[in-house]
Amino acid sequence: MNLSKIKIFWLLFLIKFAEANILYDVLKQRTGDPCENLYRHTCPLGVNRTISQELEKSINPILQKFDETQDAVRKTYSFLKIDNIQRIIESAIESMTFIKICEKFNLTKGVQYLENILEQTKKVMIEDIKNTNWLLKHNQTDIAIRVIEKIYLTFDSKNQEKVKFFFKDFENCFNSCLKDFPNSTEVCVTHGYECAAKHNFTWIDLIKTANGVNEHNKIINFGISFILYASQTQDEVLKVALIASLMAHELSHTMMNSITASNDNILSYFPPKAEDCITKQYESTCKTYKEIKCFMTFRQLEEAGADVIGMNLAYKLFKNIINQSASESILKKLNLSNIDQLFFLTYWSILCRPEKITTTEMKDHPANNIRINAVVQLPEFQKSFNCSADSTMMKSRTDQCLIYGKKSKFK
Numbered sequence: 001m002n003l004s005k006i007k008i009f010w011l012l013f014l015i016k017f018a019e020a021n022i023l024y025d026v027l028k029q030r031t032g033d034p035c036e037n038l039y040r041h042t043c044p045l046g047v048n049r050t051i052s053q054e055l056e057k058s059i060n061p062i063l064q065k066f067d068e069t070q071d072a073v074r075k076t077y078s079f080l081k082i083d084n085i086q087r088i089i090e091s092a093i094e095s096m097t098f099i100k101i102c103e104k105f106n107l108t109k110g111v112q113y114l115e116n117i118l119e120q121t122k123k124v125m126i127e128d129i130k131n132t133n134w135l136l137k138h139n140q141t142d143i144a145i146r147v148i149e150k151i152y153l154t155f156d157s158k159n160q161e162k163v164k165f166f167f168k169d170f171e172n173c174f175n176s177c178l179k180d181f182p183n184s185t186e187v188c189v190t191h192g193y194e195c196a197a198k199h200n201f202t203w204i205d206l207i208k209t210a211n212g213v214n215e216h217n218k219i220i221n222f223g224i225s226f227i228l229y230a231s232q233t234q235d236e237v238l239k240v241a242l243i244a245s246l247m248a249h250e251l252s253h254t255m256m257n258s259i260t261a262s263n264d265n266i267l268s269y270f271p272p273k274a275e276d277c278i279t280k281q282y283e284s285t286c287k288t289y290k291e292i293k294c295f296m297t298f299r300q301l302e303e304a305g306a307d308v309i310g311m312n313l314a315y316k317l318f319k320n321i322i323n324q325s326a327s328e329s330i331l332k333k334l335n336l337s338n339i340d341q342l343f344f345l346t347y348w349s350i351l352c353r354p355e356k357i358t359t360t361e362m363k364d365h366p367a368n369n370i371r372i373n374a375v376v377q378l379p380e381f382q383k384s385f386n387c388s389a390d391s392t393m394m395k396s397r398t399d400q401c402l403i404y405g406k407k408s409k410f411k
């Protein structure tokens with residue numbers, strides 16, 4: 001094979017590889033005008049493949065092995081059973097199962113990637129916190145920075161280590177105790193537990209849906225499909241495009257005065273005008289893009305707020321990581337003219353649903369199409385697609401709600 005043939009071979013291989021990406025495939029289904037309805041542009045009605053479906057399907061081989069792996073872990077540590085420490089043992093076994101799954105499916109790269117993205121997201125958020133006047137005025141800057149700095153992912157490598165040390169110390173102490181007191185299994189389990197308890201790990205839950213959760217106690221958890229996606233996706237652009245908006249949203253929950261988790265609010269003050277600003281945008285988007293029923297209620301304010309803070313954060317994060325030249329080949333293949341377009345087309349891409357969207361007043365989240373179309377808030381949206389002022393998206397736009405950062409005008 002001569003050099004040019006090798007090159008062509010690799011080129012074909014790379015094209016094939018890029019096309020095997022879920023996000024890339026879905027982006028090719030676009031139809032209509034993003035300035036008219038961004039959500040239905042990237043997610044046409046009746047579309048037969050959605051990102052969340054594909055992500056959830058991708059973990060089937062993992063789920064098939066889950067029970068088997070958990071049984072094996074349970075068997076290894078079957079001596080641990082004792083009633084008063086049952087809950088911690090249960091969480092240790094589930095966490096260990098998660099670790100074994102990560103090893104079995106080679107997910108270390110994905111775990112590290114998500115850890116790294118969280119750290120970068122925290123950096124951008126902290127920079128904004130430092131420059132936010134209303135936080136300073138209400139003496140909340142330091143506490144906000146401290147809380148953000150401490151946020152971590154349940155499945156991060158540090159927590160995985162703690163789980164492993166927990167079992168190691170448990171086993172060592174249990175075995176040496178049993179040597180000295182051969183008939184005292186129960187006493188030795190308690191002794192083992194006392195040795196291991198210092199490794200205060202966080203329960204690693206396996207989320208099967210394509211979703212993330214901010215547990216509101218400095219912990220963020222992510223669906224295992226994202227770890228798998230991050231492990232298997234080579235292209236940095238496609239990787240960050242799928243994950244940035246979700247990560248930024250989850251982190252932003254901590255900086256949104258929480259209604260649903262009001263007992264652990266970190267902020268004692270949140271500008272009422274910021275809440276009004278968010279509500280106005282979502283009401284306007286709801287009015288414009290109602291498909292069956294659309295409500296924006298007080299109950300949805302926390303999620304809408306995490307979206308508004310998150311979209312600003314995700315945009316900065318995306319631009320920090322991706323530059324024009326790195327994304328050139330993807331842009332060309334998708335017929336896009338700039339990376340901002342790629343950001344907006346992939347913003348919250350897991351929210352695509354093929355059927356008409358409806359919502360009720362009881363839901364905590366605004367309707368999926370409203371969440372995506374509210375991204376018109378960012379001035380870069382109009383610029384990137386060159387939308388005219390009288391396009392439907394632009395007419396649905398209300399005042400920009402810049403809650404954090406130098407440019408925030410809230411008091």
Ligand SMILES: [Zn+2]
Binds near residue numbers: 250306
């Ligand atoms: Zn949320």
